[in-house]
Amino acid sequence: MSSLHLRGTVLPDGDVRDIWVLGDRLTFTRPRQASTTVHDGGFILPGLVDAHAHLGHDPATMTFDPALFTAAGLGYAGDGTTLLRVPGHRVPIPPELRNRPDLPRLVTAGPWLAWDGLQDLDDLQTVPADLPAAGVAEALANDGWCKTYGDWEFDRPKTPEPVLRALCDAVHAAGGRVAAHCQTAEGTRNAVLAGVDSIEHAWFLTPDLLTVLAARGGAVTPTWTGFVPHVDVVRTKPEGPRKDWFLDGVASLRAATVDAWEAGVTVLAGTDSLGHGDVAGEVGHLVAAGLPPAAAVGAACWDARRYLGFAGIEEGAPADLVALAADPRVTPGVLRHPSLILLRGRSVKRG
Numbered sequence: 001m002s003s004l005h006l007r008g009t010v011l012p013d014g015d016v017r018d019i020w021v022l023g024d025r026l027t028f029t030r031p032r033q034a035s036t037t038v039h040d041g042g043f044i045l046p047g048l049v050d051a052h053a054h055l056g057h058d059p060a061t062m063t064f065d066p067a068l069f070t071a072a073g074l075g076y077a078g079d080g081t082t083l084l085r086v087p088g089h090r091v092p093i094p095p096e097l098r099n100r101p102d103l104p105r106l107v108t109a110g111p112w113l114a115w116d117g118l119q120d121l122d123d124l125q126t127v128p129a130d131l132p133a134a135g136v137a138e139a140l141a142n143d144g145w146c147k148t149y150g151d152w153e154f155d156r157p158k159t160p161e162p163v164l165r166a167l168c169d170a171v172h173a174a175g176g177r178v179a180a181h182c183q184t185a186e187g188t189r190n191a192v193l194a195g196v197d198s199i200e201h202a203w204f205l206t207p208d209l210l211t212v213l214a215a216r217g218g219a220v221t222p223t224w225t226g227f228v229p230h231v232d233v234v235r236t237k238p239e240g241p242r243k244d245w246f247l248d249g250v251a252s253l254r255a256a257t258v259d260a261w262e263a264g265v266t267v268l269a270g271t272d273s274l275g276h277g278d279v280a281g282e283v284g285h286l287v288a289a290g291l292p293p294a295a296a297v298g299a300a301c302w303d304a305r306r307y308l309g310f311a312g313i314e315e316g317a318p319a320d321l322v323a324l325a326a327d328p329r330v331t332p333g334v335l336r337h338p339s340l341i342l343l344r345g346r347s348v349k350r351g
Contacts, residue, residue: 004342005035008323010313011045012294012302019044021319024345028315038347039323039340045297046312047082047104047320047343048335049304050277052200052221052270054088059274062124064090066097068275073103075276077348080338082320083310085270087147087179087200088112088124101344105320107308109145109179110138115159118152125149131163132170139176144309146171150180150196151187154245158187164194179221183249192218198268201226203249205256210263219266219307222253224285226272258290266307267291269300280335287332294329319345 004021020027020035055076056069076084085107086093098106113134114125121127128134135146148167151158168178177197182188185204192199192209199205199213202220213220227250237243261267269286271277279300286296298304302312311317323340341348 002033003031003035004345004347005037006039006044006321006323006340007037008039008042008044009327011043011327011329012298012312019313019321021321021342021345024319026313026315026317026319026321042339043324043327044313045301045322045324045328046305046310046317047322047341048080048279048300049083049085049269049308050076050081050271050273050279050282050300051085051219051268051304051308052223052272053084053086053277054272054274055084055086055276056093057090057274062090064093066094069093069097070100070103072273072276073097073100076104076279077102077341077343079276079279080322080335080341080348081277081279082322082341082343083107083305083308085109085145085268085308087145087198090124092141101346102348104343105310105318106143107145108142109147110142111147112181113138113146113148114152115149115163117157117163118149118159119156120153132167135167135171135178136174136176139171139174139178144176145179146176147179147200148181148196149187150182150191150199151184152181154184154242158184158190161190161194164190164196168195168197184245200270201272202253202256202260204252205260207259207263210256210260210265213260214264217266219268220256220260221268221270222257222286222289223270223272223282224253224257224289225270225278225282227253228285254289257286261291261295266303267295267299268304268307269296280333283332283335293332297328297332297335300335 055072138146179198180191
């Protein structure tokens with residue numbers, strides 16, 4: 001069996017290297033068998049990441065549909081997104097979908113878990129009698145993550161810090177991590193102080209909270225893609241507390257995104273999509289918020305992979321690669337035009 005060979009500037013290090021693909025693994029050592037050169041020149045980076053995706057859920061009913069999941073996964077793969085974190089899904093994702101060679105790799109977290117004191121929950125969330133025990137069970141049953149809520153509606157009770165702390169302590173003791181939906185100042189503060197690892201949506205973060213989050217190696221996922229399309233419409237709505245909450249929350253993201261990166265918090269690119277999310281678009285939103293292009297690309301690539309426990313372009317790493325004609329750290333828009341995509345060692349697209 002012949003191997004694949006690539007040569008180019010490898011990111012993020014910036015060194016020109018030769019890479020060989022043997023099955024689903026990378027090596028920098030020329031193999032004995034014959035090789036086929038599939039890319040020479042330009043830039044090579046690890047496969048992209050959507051760190052907050054809910055693909056496979058019908059927008060109307062929020063039921064999980066394997067056909068929708070497959071279509072979205074194929075769309076992601078065709079864009080060069082080879083790894084998805086799914087922080088909330090209605091049912092366990094079947095092994096035949098997790099292991100399909102043409103679909104992205106997954107990091108799952110089980111169903112959305114909520115404190116029973118939250119009000120006006122829709123039927124999306126699971127409200128367990130014992131939240132810490134449920135969080136541990138989901139982290140162990142999935143990929144080390146569970147998903148919870150710091151808040152829900154802006155004018156309703158927020159999950160108390162002690163409740164979140166009990167959840168985090170239990171999950172951490174079991175070797176897992178906690179992601180939390182946070183879109184209010186109180187909910188965000190409670191989640192950070194309680195020990196949540198990844199703050200999803202991340203409204204109303206303040207420098208003191210980012211210092212705490214950075215000290216324990218935490219992350220924020222701003223999910224700009226989920227908010228930006230609604231801003232102009234919301235601005236046309238009648239004045240009131242809900243309008244103020246939404247616009248102030250989105251406005252708070254601009255400083256928080258940059259402040260988080262400067263504080264050493266890992267920034268993750270996530271689209272919050274129920275289907276095929278636009279990761280390159282999310283990178284564009286991060287740049288528009290003020291992140292340097294290299295940091296924005298890292299949030300959807302090498303930094304996200306490292307935070308989720310996946311190697312980049314390293315000896316023996318999974319063979320998930322994207323080749324580009326230009327440097328995305330200078331021109332992030334080139335992410336939309338990959339010349340080669342490898343997923344699990346197989347070519348997805350060649351321009």
